[in-house]
Amino acid sequence: MNGMEKAMTVAVIAAATVLTRFLPFWIFPQGRRRPAWLTRLSESLPYAVIGLLVVYCLRGVDLTAPPYGLPEGIAVAVVALLHAWRHNTLLSIGGGTLAYMLLVQTVF
């Protein structure tokens, strides 16, 4: 690609991204009555999406080859235990990340 083509590619990718971000607000503008199923969906969907994102982050983990997802599994457990113990968001995130870095850099 030359410079012009790169600029156009950036514009195309940006346009598609903007489309995915704005589309729901264009289809269901404020003020207009929305169907009841959509209101209910917008109440339950956020919970499901965060579950999807957790799986999305861990999608590259291979359970069939060493280290069999152990670093990720242990780090997830550290986050869960720290969070059950103190319920402090930054502590849970920091502790889990440090544990994971130690595991992938020194143990596995």
Add this chain to the structure above:
Amino acid sequence: MTRRDEWMRAARAAFPHTLPVLTGFAFLGIAYGILMRAQGQGLALTACMSAIVFAGSMQYLAAPLFALGFAPLSAFLLTLMVNARHLFYGISMLDRLRGTGKWKNLLIFLMCDETFSLLLNAQPPRGVDRTRFMVCIAVMDYLYWVLASVAGSLLGAVLTLNVEGIDFVLTALFLVIFLNQWHGCAGRWPAAAGVLCSLLCLAAVGAEQFMLPAMAAILATLLIWQALRTRREAAQ
């Protein structure tokens, strides 16, 4: 209190919430800049991608495209597929962005995974304006990403610090949000449905392609669940 004071208050309240994103974006953004360098792309393109597109996983995916032939249509379709999850964010945010007035479009434009997850759950402390609080979170996250990718592009391959594994910070962030929601009880059913549908699709079609089927499965499950509940309530 002047408008400037109100913004300062909102910024101070917002900043601690963005710390996990700061850490994650510092690493992922720098890594993106370095990756683009390794693909032969300079500072201008990296900065433009981060500032105009502002969608991390798509930017990573698109990095090799610039070294290939010009193919705008496939770039467009690829972006739609990778970023289709934004549709979910939009639907979830329809009501939460009500009352944000002139800031609404900016908030929608800045709605990446991390900002979405923070805006979904973070509550401003008393006396801090909710809209300003949300704008501060979104703009801070945006600046972290743009500045980190610029830094990465400049650093090139000079970075020697061993930060392998620091990207887990984003996994941990989503996990903690998940746990907080679980603690709240109200959304356990949809949360479990989200995880199970995603895991099933991941096992069925693999990491590269599971997002679209997982989103379809989640939609179908939630809609069926709603329909059943509505019918049960109507029968009572």
